[in-house]
Amino acid sequence: MNQIYSSTFLPEISIIRCVNIVAPEVPESGKRLMPQVDNWIEGFQLILHDVIPLLIPDLQTAAQICVALISCVVLVSLMRSFSAKVNRIAVISAVVVIIGALMRTTNALIGLGTRTITDMTEYGKLLLPVLTAALAAQGGIGKSAALYSATMIFLILLSKLIQKVFMPGVYIYLASSISAAVSEEPLLKRMKEFIKNGTVWCLKTIMTIFVTYVSITGVISGTTDAAMLKTTKTVISSAVPIVGGILSDASEAVLVSAAMAKNAAGIYGLLAILAVFLTPFLKLLCNYLLVKITAFICTIFDCKNLNDLIEDFSGAMALLLAMTGCVCLMILIGTVCYLKGVE
């Protein structure tokens, strides 16, 4: 396991005896944005501050593509107004131009989304065992096992579904949209709608089940752990006065240090996930919004097929946003549940 000592995040703990908790090193894709602070709010603000300059080149390219798309639709609209005969040829040519302009970007964004999901999943697989051991050291034996099982199984299920089903689904969605733009076949339209709605429904369902499961198991096992901890402490300190006191104090010290180390590792993990996630997510979001705005502007020129095609490309980007966001949200929710600890 590739790990580093998170000593920067444990300045106070490092001078006293504490449970040796180490957070996994931030993946390569997130190193550029990873802040060297131990405070969640400050770290988040630093990530946001650093991520904006990284988006500007992509925004400029996306804006240029959008201007080209609008020009293309305007041109087709003008041609149609001069002669109805050129309608079909003009639309097909415009479809080719739109595919040429958007397919490269979309393909790059799909690649970026896939890499980000893989990076986050792999990081989650390193972070969750550390937090599980830390929470167990803090006394949350039942809760840590339940949280690990739930988060891991849902994370693996979601990432497998995304890689094997939803990502090919995005390509099929785009293929159906392109075909629907040049053909009047209603089946193609229904197919793309089915893929889009099906993907969104699956993601929503998985997230809902995950959140419900984690909440219920977290509350039930957390309460049991807390009750057990209190009983143990009381029995030890009341049974033997001096040695019992020493044992009780030692137990308290271990629990406190484990909680501090776990929180430090958890905050480092949260910031690492955000450092990996935010740049691709915001790139996707910017492209999505620009293409959406382009589709909105194109409605003025009354070219339904072309307008639908541009809208479908923005739909594909929305699907990518949803998939990346779901994986990130799942790891963040899981980590926050660990941070909540034993109450």
Add this chain to the structure above:
Amino acid sequence: MTSIGQYIVSVSATAFFFGIVNSFVNHGPNRQLIKMVCGAYMLILVASPVFRITPVDIFDAYKDINIEAREYVSEGEIMAETEYRAIIKAEIKQRIADMFPHNNNIEIDVHLESENDFPEFVTIRGNFSEEEKNILTEKIYLDLGIPAEDQLWTE
């Protein structure tokens, strides 16, 4: 991404092939049947990634994850137990050392019971008079519950 590429190529190639087949049989007697067979095959091909994730895989993964969870939990417990015992030993050593305020040249070694972490026996190395030893043996017994026979005094 290679598998995605292969998937797209296979779907596109099959669709292309069926398109050609359908154009030939467009007016034939078995038109409906051929269209149906082509459609069913295409549906299976398009949905093939879903079939690759079988429930058996998920259940196997869940079993493995549960085993992993238990391993990580026991790792945490061992970590906490090690630190817990280290803190107890350090605290007991400190308490015994505090009983010798004028003697800095002593070495104390504490052994804890494996079951309930109570001090089992103690080894004290240093120069002490018989009178000092007797007073301190009693004190260690009263304060820490370590009887005289479990206290080893060496020079």
